[in-house]
Amino acid sequence: MREYETVIGLEVHCELATKTKIFCGCTTEFGGEPNTHVCPVCAGMPGTLPVLNKQVVAYALSAGVALNCDITQHCKFDRKNYFYPDLPKAYQISQLYLPICRNGHVDIEVDGVKKSIGIHEIHMEEDAGKLIHDEWEDCTIVDYNRCGVPLIEIVSEPDMRSADEVIAYLEKLRMILQYLGVSDCKMQEGSLRADVNVSVRKKGETKLGTRTEMKNMNSFRSIVRAIEYEANRQIELIEEGGVVEQSTLRWDDVSGRTFSMRDKEDAQDYRYFPDPDLVAIRLSEEYIEGIKNSLPELPESRKARYMDEFGLSEKDSRLLTSSKYLSDLFEGAEEICKNPKA
């Protein structure tokens, strides 16, 4: 039997750290009494108009620069139409045709092996509300507080080959976004969540296999288990003479398996079109330069500086820069006692 290779690509949704929502002045604060962080705009009332929050563009741009992307100087928003109770307007404002950033990459390291993971694009969009299924009352209730919270979606190329690489990629992304101050990346609060696309193919094969997509995963442990389960399921299916169907799956953490939500047959047609309520965005050279020049020092560069300036080992420097909090604490202490090694 020829060996199989697993191929993984991620769509990471990240809630931005703005004080207010993307198209209105409502707070983005997590939690709160249901349906209190809402206004006519984010509740999708007819006749209201969105106004873009400038800070969203600044954050998306910083993320794009830090992730080595090309910047789309002329970008715009599009409507993604679908009916679902957590989406009061019945469309999500997103970017399909001209996403703000494209063609980036993130460098990761697994067991001493360095690798570059391609970023296909980063686009800006609004989050939807939350449905809560109340089994006791046998009903579903809806909380619109999250409607209109700004997101960036970071879409990777299908460049990862193992769950370890996926975790290294996610940890690196989280670290960069936290250093930039773009997001708190709290997975338990859903500010960082990933759609995980998995396919398998025989080693040496150049064509990609058919993928399945596991939606909305927000724990590293579940992501690792889900990838392993799904890759094995696909391999067994192929070995038995079956074919993998392109589909959207739900990972169930309790039973440790995936369930089909919908297949390609009932894939949705979102009828995207440019949002007529928002003007196109033109990012001037000066504005982009300004953002580039105002980026804080990122972990890679801090790590190099700790080795150079303080004479710390690569291991110590990596550990100290692994979180912004720890790194800032270390630098504060070094200021006072001038003895970095200690």
Ligand code: ADP
């Ligand atoms: P869509 O927008 O319809 O979900 P895309 O083609 O834009 O689909 O891909 C979405 C994600 O799926 C990307 O992160 C990409 O890397 C990943 N992907 C695409 N094809 C495959 C594949 N054959 N195996 C694994 N991942 C894939």
Ligand code: MG
């Ligand atoms: Mg997708």
Ligand code: ZN
């Ligand atoms: Zn609002």
